[in-house]
Amino acid sequence: MSAAATWQVVHSERRRLAADLSVVRDEQWLLPSLCPGWDIHDVLAHLVDTALTSRLSFVRDLVKARLDFDRANENGIAREKRQDPQDTIAALMEAADLTRTPPAHLATRLVEAIVHGEDIRRPLGIGGSYPxxxxxxxxxxxxxxxxxxxxxxxxxxxxxxxxxxxxxxxxxxxxxxxxxxxxxxxxxxxxxxxxxxxxxxxxxxxxxxxxxxxxxxxxxx
Missing domain, CATH: 3.30.1050.20 (Nonspecific Lipid-transfer Protein; Chain A)
Incomplete structure (x- = not known):
């Protein structure tokens, strides 16, 4: 896939996930996701954080986390996780069309969008369909x-x-x-x-x- 096609998929998946989550009940946000240690709302906040992450901010956040990727991820979740999950959904929609990326292969954006999409959808019983x-x-x-x-x-x-x-x-x-x-x-x-x-x-x-x-x-x- 070309870079343009890759970003088109990523942007589409962000919007589709936001739409799928608009009907999630309050108690469902605390369900464990497929991603070990994170609940549904955590994964959503992580997707907002990664959508906003550029090469420069990735390095800045990693230095702030003392080169601990796990801590950097947790800091990002804390930063982007709103009190009301509906506001976190809105944040994902606002960031949906961004083409920012950390210093990694562009295919990681597909991994993020698709795997984390299933991390959220499967525990909620929402069917996912991907190109x-x-x-x-x-x-x-x-x-x-x-x-x-x-x-x-x-x-x-x-x-x-x-x-x-x-x-x-x-x-x-x-x-x-x-x-x-x-x-x-x-x-x-x-x-x-x-x-x-x-x-x-x-x-x-x-x-x-x-x-x-x-x-x-x-x-x-």
Missing amino acids: EDAVAQALAYQLRTPVSFGGGRERAAGLRLIDRKTAAVWGQGDAVEADSIDLLLAVSGRQVDRERLKGSGASRLADTAAHTPTNPESPHR
Whole structure:
């Protein structure tokens, strides 16, 4: 995907998520998200923070956090999390069309938008639908990026991932067949219902995702 196409997807996903969350009940905001340690409102605030983060502000915030990525993320959540979640939704809408990014590969913006979108939607029982090429690009990035940098390369080692919709294949080894969004989530350290994963390597990927959570000491989670 070109840079322009990537940003178009990211902007669209921010607006779609804001629309999906407009009907969330007050008590649902405290539900645990798929992102370890964060509730639904935390993830939303994090998305606002990352939408506002530029290369310069990323470095500034990291220095303020004493080079601790986890602390920087938590500071960003505290900064952007409004008392009323509806105001946090409004903040995401205001930032939806920004093209700011920390000093990282542009594919991380797709990972942020798609994975965090599912971090929020799945616990709420909201169905998500994402462009196949965007999911594929995000997955390819996660597969070549170490866990220590927010990727999932080690989780997929020795596995052949197969998208059951497009028959696209990544890697070699024991087969795991699933929708590409479920492969992306598992590789990114999210727990995926085992019945969504098929093949000789399915249990290994599910177990690895469940027991190797996203490294909090990474530029993105």
